[in-house]
Amino acid sequence: MSEKFDVIVIGSGPGGYVAAIRAAQLGLKTACVEKWVNKEGKTVNGGTCLNVGCIPSKALLDSSWKYHEAKDALEVHGIETGKVKIDVKKMIERKEGVVKQMSGGISGLFMANKVTSIQGTGKLLAGKKVEVTDKDGKTTTYEADNVILASGSVPVNIPPAPVDNKIIVDSTGALEFTEVPKRLGVIGAGVIGLELGSVWNRLGSDVVVLEALDSFLAIMDQQIAKESQKIFKKQGLDIRLSCRVTGSEVKGKEVVVTYQDKDGNEHQETFDKLIVCVGRRPYTEGLLSEDAGVKLDERGFIYVNDLCMTSAPGVWAIGDVVRGPMLAHKASEEGVVVAERIAGQKPMMNYDVIPNVIYTHPEIAAVGRTEEQVKADGEPYNVGVFPFLAVGRAVAANESSGMVKIIAHAETDRVLGAHIVGPSASDLVQQVAIAMEFGSSAEDIGMTVFGHPTFSEAVKEAALAVNGHAIHMANRKKR
């Protein structure tokens, strides 16, 4: 038996590494176990988000957007570029550099905060012991007063399109293409499908997105979803709803995909690459010994209560491996809450105010309840919508697609949700998230002085529009 810790965290993604740093800050002797090995054979921190998720996909989204702008969107500003070329290899190398920098940053933070990094595969044993198997198969067992499980999630595979990492890839493989596929198929018009579909569409692929559901972005506010769908159509993304993929056959360097439409008719489409992005599932393989005392729920998530406590005393679980949205920032916040609980503090997490963003261009962002949810909850509400077309800064930037929508309770005026498609939606939604966290009314936001000219003015005007007081458009109802 080797060292004993106050806290051992298994997994160093945005949930685990944040939990470890916060625990160490609070004076707890903390270790973080990580098994992720990069292409160079080095164990790296950061999990899916830093290595093959949020960060590298944003690097490619930004590179591909710059290419698109240089090629097609600068002329309107009077800028001539001549022929614009893309060097995919260089773009992928830059992405890898970004990943390396961010992952190295976590190692630096671990050192600065005196978090012990343990390299290898962690397994929870009974009695809060953690067995770690290193790359050479050697096992060491550690003891802890508290264990935090933060093992994350992995892509879901579907039998009709088994990933071969050559022609049929998952979200990880889609970050590694060495050339732009001429015909790209995407299964699933969810967050990943839209983000990765956008990257390769901008670089010149003909992209077809096959989505089984009959409505686009079914969990988003439907007014915003419909507006987004129109924008993507203009961008050339061929999104086919009610199309369930039933089979695929790799033939040489291409794949023939079979899918059924809403009437049950069968169709086929041939692609050079196919990305499968039909959701993610909690990752618990090899994580728990049989007598660890940690229960899973019926969907395979680690069962936790509101405070992220598992069924084993002193064992906590956070992030994608537990219930709730699979979002990095949700995982991080749970990590902070758990570390502070272990240290004897009493923080709570507000699950009702978690923003989510789809990093297309323009971005789609939301916080709180959709109009459909508020209606289903039977609460009286008012809605304010303001288009970016009426925002001077957006028009000046040639970024005037989309709108801000704010929903407030009809009696109390308390903000219940905000939904945005438009420029900088990811940052604008955070303004409403702060307001909601403070229990603000739409009137409170409307009375706040916003800088001019900014994209943010769309937030103020949408809040004013809730009660029919928007200045820069004709209000639907006057009060």
Ligand SMILES: NC(=O)c1ccc[n+]([C@@H]2O[C@H](COP(=O)([O-])OP(=O)(O)OC[C@H]3O[C@@H](n4cnc5c(N)ncnc54)[C@H](O)[C@@H]3O)[C@@H](O)[C@H]2O)c1
């Ligand atoms: N920007 C972000 O915050 C971000 C980015 C990437 C991933 N994520 C998270 O990762 C998780 C996974 O993302 P995702 O895009 O893979 O899942 P998702 O759940 O967002 O979308 C998957 C889509 O695939 C469709 N689908 C399933 N089976 C199908 C079939 N046989 N044929 C056609 N369509 C089918 C589903 O109806 C669904 O719309 C999500 O929880 C997401 O929140 C978040």
